[in-house]
Amino acid sequence: FLHRAGNSFSLILLNLDFEEINANDFLDNIKSLNTTKNVPIIVFSKESDETFILNCIKKGASDYFKYPFDLNVLKLKSEILIEKQQEFLSEDESYFNAKYRSVMENKNTAVIEYDWLNNIFLYDPSISECIQGTFDSRSFWSILLEDEIADSNDIDKIKKIIDELINDSKKTNTYVEVRLKSSDSTKHWFTINAFKYINDFKFTNKIILTVCDNDKDILIDDKLRFKTEHDVLTGLYNHDTFIKKAEDRLNQAPNVSYILFVCEINNFKFINERFGIKESEKLLQFCANRILFYTDLERGLCGRLSNDSFAMLFSYDIDFFNDSIKILKCFFEDYPLNTKITASGGAYIIDDPTIPIEIIINRASLAKDTTRDSYVSKITVYDNSMNEKQYTEQYIADHMEQALKNGEFIVYLQPQINHSTEEIIGAEALARWVDPIKGIISPVDFIPFFEKNGFISKMDEYIWEKAAIHLQNWIKKGNKQIPISVNVSRQDINDPKLCEKLLTIVNKYDIPINLFRIEITESYFSEDTERIISVVEKLHNNGFLIELDDFGSGYSSLNILKDIQIDILKLDMKFFSGKDDLGRSVPIITSVIKMARLLNIPVIAEGVETKIQADFLLSLGCEIIQGFYYSKPLPVN
CATH class of the missing domain: 3.20.20.450 (EAL domain)
Known part of the structure; x- marks a missing residue:
């Protein structure tokens, strides 16, 4: 029983007055178990022989009580020992965390330290977040089999890579892919990497195993990719991704005419100061949802360039352009806020796909700025005279x-x-x-x-x-x-x-x-x-x-x-x-x-x-x- 569940206890109270118990053997056995070797033991008996008592202490007893004894004293001693045991376990866990922190920061990777000379497994405290099972005093192989984490074939594969490291002095690391039961109760593909742990004396008696959930890594990669490519607040493509996607679309269809719109909420800073950041963010999300719906409908492309500035790319024809002007002007105007909301927009008709997309966005932005701060929403198409205005404004700014x-x-x-x-x-x-x-x-x-x-x-x-x-x-x-x-x-x-x-x-x-x-x-x-x-x-x-x-x-x-x-x-x-x-x-x-x-x-x-x-x-x-x-x-x- 202690062999299987000993690490569940904080304290062992041992009565040595039972005839079938041999004090020496029993204490030796408890301290030899990996699950109980660090659990404090209080021994009590009618025996008053000093040699007997000292022998119990030498065998690992934390304290000795002779019958009869004060239960309040026993209770106090027990509380002190349990408290020390918790501190010890905390330090032990901290040691493990510190030792393998860089690996454990990946929530889908667990670490196992295997002392193959003594057949002792030490587990990452968060291993159950990766693999579903009860990691108690049983051997690692028993846990995998009995808790139905892996079948016998996959267990043999893991044993094989460990044996290779133990028996091949030149080999320092290897890996295997196996099917294990994940924390969500379903079988996933895992990669188990095995490394020799070599100490300062060039001697090794430990194998470090890292257990990585490949299926979750794929999901994480997708999530990371989404976060990398999309704006956190609105869910639209961010500035860099919009530019890349727009370039790809222009390059894929060089003979198609496109139009790029840049739209911006007028006096957004005032709205931010007057109504607060949360309300401003709701307004941006409202506008982004409308922009996304419309661009999806027209098979276009959209993104958030910065703060309150949005970009849209569509294939171009004159009828679509006239309709778009009417629709885009309405994107911002019926948001429920106690102030009039208008937008400025600029458009650039792309006849030459070799022009860098950054320049196209800049030209659409120049057109937008000519209508900025209007009390009605307007969209202006870029013409070459706007470049002269940009040069003038730069001189003024300088x-x-x-x-x-x-x-x-x-x-x-x-x-x-x-x-x-x-x-x-x-x-x-x-x-x-x-x-x-x-x-x-x-x-x-x-x-x-x-x-x-x-x-x-x-x-x-x-x-x-x-x-x-x-x-x-x-x-x-x-x-x-x-x-x-x-x-x-x-x-x-x-x-x-x-x-x-x-x-x-x-x-x-x-x-x-x-x-x-x-x-x-x-x-x-x-x-x-x-x-x-x-x-x-x-x-x-x-x-x-x-x-x-x-x-x-x-x-x-x-x-x-x-x-x-x-x-x-x-x-x-x-x-x-x-x-x-x-x-x-x-x-x-x-x-x-x-x-x-x-x-x-x-x-x-x-x-x-x-x-x-x-x-x-x-x-x-x-x-x-x-x-x-x-x-x-x-x-x-």
Whole structure:
């Protein structure tokens, strides 16, 4: 019994007063068993002979109790010995783990140490996670057979490779493949590798066996391959795999035309900050599922390039392209989130399959960037002029920081004039970049780029401060005091310290707050209306006058007037179909101006280029004009 199950015990209590027990023989036998040699033994007897007691201790007894004895003392002694035994076993297991850690890190590989001189097997503590069986005091061969882990033929194969190592002094390792019962109760193919363990004295009495589940390794290889090739969050191909798969597809069908789309969620950073990482990840998974469904349907290819950027490859024809534009625009727009979600997309039509896929993706991305941050989803097809834009943006990116330090950004003012009196009643502050190499860089080039890369906030704060300095100088010189309107960007709106920053500038230069007006573009309100309303209310409550810029360019104009206290309305003159062709614009502009008068909101018409336009606006009661008809933006001096 102890031979089979001795390693299940933490302590043996041995009564030597039975006549059939020979103390010497019994203790010798217990200590000779591999399963019980390390188990502590407490011996008790009526015998008080000192020689008898010492002999028991020499034979391996951990302690001796003479009848009668105190049971509480026995209990305490037992607890101490059991505790020491557990520490010993823990150290023994740690030794095994440390010795074979590199092998055991593979969860489908178990280690067995075989001392063939003493016929002792030492097992990896986690062997049952690999092979189903009870690894007790029985020999390894008995366990394999009795627990139906292996049949006799496979057992013989294992014995054969061990015998080869023992009997062949030149052979140091070998292996065999056998069928064993895995931890899931099914038979798998296993590879058993056998190695000689040679000590520092060039002597070996041990064989190390590693038992590896081949079937599970195949599954693990598949899982590892999937993890290597796919994005963890969305399950789509990752950047590198998409490029490889796309290259393979183009090479396999060089005569087929393809189209590659790159799509990106607008203002994803804002969504991430506003709603949290978990919600952003759900949005990405939502979009990825739709993209995967559509590409599978059209036998295309898709992947996640980075953060919120996705790529899709399809065979190309014009009908498919027109349909795809409509479908792709809807991928992102009905996710249930309390903000408007739009996407920017770029497309590149692949007529030359020899162009590297990285360049194709880059060109589609360039096309995408031309529509980025729109308040509606758009997809643009690449053309060669976009490369010139990329070169310009690279120059801007390389020089913008130094330009700010060098004061190359200049405040220009575009006057706002009363058309009936031709008197200047205000001005809008606009940024101009005077570069020492390229001269004046157009704001059409650098403003959208700054909005994209985040530099717009630094430049805005610079322009705000310069505008405040000009106001302060006019006041000190006794010049006529006219208000200056400064623009705040989408990124500024998302800054929780926006109001404090503006107040700091006003107080620093001691200027009347009503002369420092804030312009907010109407399209911003289509993204996160509640947040922007709260920002506007805070600015308004602190004394700032709010101008709503580009009124009429978006889809929520009337709602904005209903929900937000606007001080001045800036009418977007894109309503005009041509310079002097008023056409169907007349009733629209008339209605807007009348509505504003009913709400007691002054109107400034911006973008006015001709006398006909200015006179028409004046006839409707809109006196304040801003545009090239009177003046382009000018340096302050």
